[in-house]
């Protein structure tokens with residue numbers, strides 16, 4: 001089951017209430033509209049604003065700031081006093097505040113403030129009073145002042161904010177806990193890069209943030225997860241409490257955005273985990289992603305023959321089962337790849353066994369694979385549908401047919417539907433968001449380039465019109481921490497293509513095409529790994 005607290009990651013867009021049109025015309029009229037409109041607004045709200053004046057002292061100058069009782073303050077006054085740029089959306093009343101390469105969005109009703117790509121909760125919503133947007137004091141302390149490199153305290157007696165230059169901002173952390181059987185991933189989403197040291201004990205995993213102050217999201221939170229009971233923060237230390245003693249854990253960083261991923265499992269499911277008693281001085285943090293630098297480190301490519309065992313996949317009119325075709329083609333791809341590329345090819349299965357979708361990407365993650373290729377055969381209600389299609393992951397299917405393919409492949413879950421909520425279009429957007437964001441967002445561009453390269457080669461093999469590369473929410477690609485594509489090599493539902501899928505010639509032609517495409521994909525990225533020059537790109 002998914003981690004029950006998965007939804008705690010906030011979406012990356014502002015949450016503000018849209019009120020009536022009549023009001024919206026006067027949104028932030030203090031900034032945008034002339035005095036006449038301001039007067040009209042006062043007439044509409046039927047009260048004279050009891051605005052008081054307070055002051056901000058910053059860099060030797062004192063600026064006025066409107067306040068309501070010293071608890072809420074006028075956002076645009078403070079932003080301008082700090083030299084930040086303020087732009088107001090006349091329709092929504094949302095202020096966009098920028099400075100130092102950072103951006104804050106704040107509108108009427110916003111209590112979860114988008115700051116760059118993070119969400120910072122404040123104690124109460126911003127609100128529009130007499131045409132000016134007010135926010136509670138902690139918005140200024142936690143969000144606005146740090147944007148200008150300042151920290152400030154408010155003296156209610158003097159009605160004065162005194163600001164001083166702040167040290168480096170503390171590292172903001174968000175936590176997501178996601179269980180993808182057989183492991184649980186605890187994701188520390190960080191506001192910037194951070195040095196960490198990690199250690200495992202019998203009952204917990206510790207992450208120490210050694211070179212920066214941290215701004216934890218909570219002191220302690222319990223999680224409804226099979227392996228993780230809770231996450232706690234104290235000082236510079238985060239502790240993940242195991243639900244049972246003796247679990248294994250390993251951590252690896254990801255960038256764009258900066259994250260630390262801690263993967264927790266039972267010993268057998270985490271073969272590469274550090275020993276359970278490593279001291280705090282032994283950080284098992286490993287770099288993620290493809291090997292770089294020397295250029296000759298062999299690549300690891302995981303080839304995933306779709307379906308298997310009792311899960312046959314699609315069946316052709318002549319009786320060929322998808323699981324048979326994908327295994328033959330997958331084996332040939334694994335055998336062919338090392339001829340074009342210095343690589344190690346790993347099959348997720350090399351026999352007719354049933355393998356849950358989640359396990360397939362888990363294998364790739366554990367192997368620290370550089371690429372993940374999932375091999376399938378397409379089927380269509382239209383018997384004449386033909387050709388190959390290459391997909392990479394998206395939460396949105398690029399068209400309706402892509403959605404159908406994804407639904408079919410997703411429902412072919414070896415767990416017998418143990419994770420029905422993860423199938424496409426069944427709505428658990430928060431969980432999907434986390435998984436997708438965690439694993440594939442950093443690789444989307446590479447995945448699309450790889451898909452494109454494979455599709456170009458397969459078009460030449462199939463000699464058919466380009467069916468194109470597509471995006472769809474394939475469950476088997478979710479959670480892959482490397483570029484990943486799913487290839488539907490041909491339509492098993494088409495009698496002619498079913499025959500081709502049976503033939504060794506076609507199987508090998510597909511394997512050669514995929515190997516050429518992968519070599520082409522690496523020809524610029526890692527030229528030293530290329531063993532044979534790929535044939536010229538077919539026109």
Ligand SMILES: [Zn+2]
Pocket residue numbers: 306307313314322375376377409
């Ligand atoms: Zn399939």
